[in-house]
Amino acid sequence: MANDKLRVFGKYFPVFLNYGFSLLVQRIQALIHRYTWKNLPSSQNVVVIGGSFAGITLARRLAESLPSGYKVVLIEKNSHFNYTFNFPRYSVVPEREQRAFIPYTGIMANTPKGIFEQVQDVAVGVREGDVVELASGRKIPFAYLAIATGVTQSPPAKLLAREKADACGELRALQTRIQDASRIAIVGAGAVGVQMAGDIKSFYPEKSVLLIHSRQQLMSSFGVRLHEYVLGKLQTMGIDIMLGERPELPRTAAWEGGELTFKGVKDEQFDLIIPCTGQTPNSSIIEQFCPTAVSSKTKRILVNPTLQLKSDVKTNAQIHNIFSLGDVAETGGPKMARAGMIQADVVQENILALINGRKLKTYKPMSIEGSLKLSLGMDEHVMYVKHEDGDEFLYGGKSSNVDLEVEKAWKMFGGDMETNKAS
Incomplete structure (x- = not known):
């Protein structure tokens, strides 16, 4: 790599x-x-x-x-x-x-x-x-x-609120639900679902995390090589993964617990279900x-x-x-x-x-344009790009930046993070 x-x-x-x-x-x-x-x-x-x-x-x-x-x-x-x-x-x-x-x-x-x-x-x-x-x-x-x-x-891929204070409230609400839950299901293994699973398990290793995806390949809009790499990393972290499953989600938009039904398996109960699909x-x-x-x-x-x-x-x-x-x-x-x-x-x-x-x-x-930098838990990430000729490039990396280098975005958009972050 x-x-x-x-x-x-x-x-x-x-x-x-x-x-x-x-x-x-x-x-x-x-x-x-x-x-x-x-x-x-x-x-x-x-x-x-x-x-x-x-x-x-x-x-x-x-x-x-x-x-x-x-x-x-x-x-x-x-x-x-x-x-x-x-x-x-x-x-x-x-x-x-x-x-x-x-x-x-x-x-x-x-x-x-x-x-x-x-x-x-x-x-x-x-x-x-x-x-x-x-x-x-x-x-x-x-x-x-x-x-x-x-x-x-x-x-959490996109938020409903239009004002900063309310949007922060949405994120804090999910933080609380995650802190209170012991068994968590994440439905959808695109970039958001994968990052959520990795972050929850690395910051709260005692929690049970199940990542569910409707297809047989994680990050299914990318190449197989990325799937294999991500799958190995998540499994090493202790995350359970279920592929080829499309359980019916709770009808409410709120983050809450409930039952999910899987093919050939009895209903399973979760303290928190986080949809990351569509x-x-x-x-x-x-x-x-x-x-x-x-x-x-x-x-x-x-x-x-x-x-x-x-x-x-x-x-x-x-x-x-x-x-x-x-x-x-x-x-x-x-x-x-x-x-x-x-x-x-x-x-x-x-x-x-x-x-x-x-x-x-x-x-x-x-x-x-389709290159990807994907965080995999607290301190790891993977870089991936697939060339027009089908050649795949992939290499992992370490990072201790909890904020995922958000300060670069503030600089790019002319903001002062230290002055404005609490306002």
Whole structure:
């Protein structure tokens, strides 16, 4: 596995080099833009709906590059940026949950004054005449629109609350339930389920933890090699694993105990059942405006390679000034934060291209966008990537950082964790 680390670096070195150069160019251009952009009374809106990884990256890139006469409006329902990668850890470990919520205020600190407006609200629809309608009744006109509304998942993968204090309360509620339970079942062995199982067992080794998955492979959207590695690590930790089982979950949304029925086995009682299954794309915003742009199979928003909304599947006709990206969009790329952030660069370049009359760029997914860093308990993790040619790279590592390096995210998004974490 140590050799895999060198192989990854060798195989993707040109990608890393190109990304580093692009980032340097972006920083130089952003610095120039900060002193050349002018806030005009007639500025048109470039609206971004959704302030998670894809949406906030796009909003920031636009705020660093739009010409005078345009400004960015970010519509996001949450009061703070939700660093969802740490939700499983902070569902288990108490008194750290505040660190998963990063203020939006610092994200645009180095952009021109007046180029950015943040609206905390829910976008309920796109209307004729290029208008976004909000739940509050406000209507925001747009010259260009980008939809990055992501997916809905059951807590703790995503939380229900929109305000930081209430979201922290959700995490604390699960912490308490875990502390009080002796026998815990986790249903679903994607990244969230695996991390929950590993964290519970490593921080509370006395508890009985059962991880249940409907398929025969853990992390089933990745390769077999990752499954074998994760399976071995979890079993070594003392976690029981049941594959090929799809028990019916309790009807209530609350975390509670109950019985689960398995094939050929009598009902088993658990003190706590934690569902970690299912994703629902948040595509309803576009259904009335353009129902043919939503996949009948996946419910994701259909886009062309330019990431413009596909309004006619048969002809690939598109709505030129509406884009979609991230997990809600049928882009052909991985459903990962890194992929959404790369798509943000494509959308940003294409909006500028439309403004300036240039040729549009197409999005071509790369395997590195689907690379994964998965925590396996208190102090271990595994890195994994599967190349287009089927070659799998995997190597493990140790880490003593309980917060899973969340401070890097705070820095990236312009926040001061030490000042804000308790607020």
